[in-house]
Amino acid sequence: MLHKLHGKNLFSTAANAWVISVAVSVIGCFQLSYVNAAEEATNPLQELTQIFGALQGSEAKDGTPEEQALRYNQLKKEFEGDDDIVRKVLNYSTFGEDEGTEVGFWYPVERAECSYEVIKNPSLSPFFSPILQTVRGHPDSVILNTVDPRNIKIETVMASNIYNYDYHEVYAVDLDKKGTFQCLVSRCDRDRLIRGWSMVFSKFCSGFQKDF
Numbered sequence: 001m002l003h004k005l006h007g008k009n010l011f012s013t014a015a016n017a018w019v020i021s022v023a024v025s026v027i028g029c030f031q032l033s034y035v036n037a038a039e040e041a042t043n044p045l046q047e048l049t050q051i052f053g054a055l056q057g058s059e060a061k062d063g064t065p066e067e068q069a070l071r072y073n074q075l076k077k078e079f080e081g082d083d084d085i086v087r088k089v090l091n092y093s094t095f096g097e098d099e100g101t102e103v104g105f106w107y108p109v110e111r112a113e114c115s116y117e118v119i120k121n122p123s124l125s126p127f128f129s130p131i132l133q134t135v136r137g138h139p140d141s142v143i144l145n146t147v148d149p150r151n152i153k154i155e156t157v158m159a160s161n162i163y164n165y166d167y168h169e170v171y172a173v174d175l176d177k178k179g180t181f182q183c184l185v186s187r188c189d190r191d192r193l194i195r196g197w198s199m200v201f202s203k204f205c206s207g208f209q210k211d212f
Contacts, residue, residue, distance in 0.1 A: 076105065078107075087105075090106035090181075092188065096183055097187075103121055103124060115143045115145075116141065150209070152176060155172050
C-alpha cells in the first residue's frame, strides 16, 4: 500500500468529527463496534500463511531450494561487474546499489529488447530485510521497450509491507503502469534516479511512445 506524502495532517475534518462522535457515544456501543472491527480485520498470521503457501506452490516452477540457490549463484557469477547501464539503473532503483545486494539483482534476458528479470536470494527471509520487504511489490521482469518514457513518474511515498505492517519512506518509480519500483529513501538519491532513467531511454532503450 502506498501513501503519498503531502506534508499535511492526514486526518481530515470529517475524520476528527468521527473521532469526537465515537468518544461521546455510549460505552456499550463503542465496545460492540470495536469488536466487530477487530473480527473483520485481516488476520496477519492468516495472511502470512497464504503468502508462504504461494511460495511453496511456486517450487514446482522455480525448482527446489537447492536448485534455486544454484541458479542464483550462477547468475551472480555471470553478471557481477557486467558493464550494463540499464541493469545498474534497475538495481539502483530496487536495491539502492548498482550491482544489487545480497538480497538480489537484475540481469538481462534479451538486451536488444531491453528485457530484464530480477532474481532474489532464496536463502534470505523477508522478515529480516527491509529491502526485501519493499521489493515484494516490484515486478519480476520488465520489457522497457514497451514503456513510454514520458509517463515515468518518481514520487516520495510511504510504502507498507505485509510482514510487520510497518511503513518505509521510499522513492516510487512508476514505469508507465508497467511496474513500480520502491527504493528506500535511506539508500537512494532521487536526482540519481532521474539521471539514470533519463540515460536508459536516451541511450539504450527505445521505449514505446503512445499517440498522446
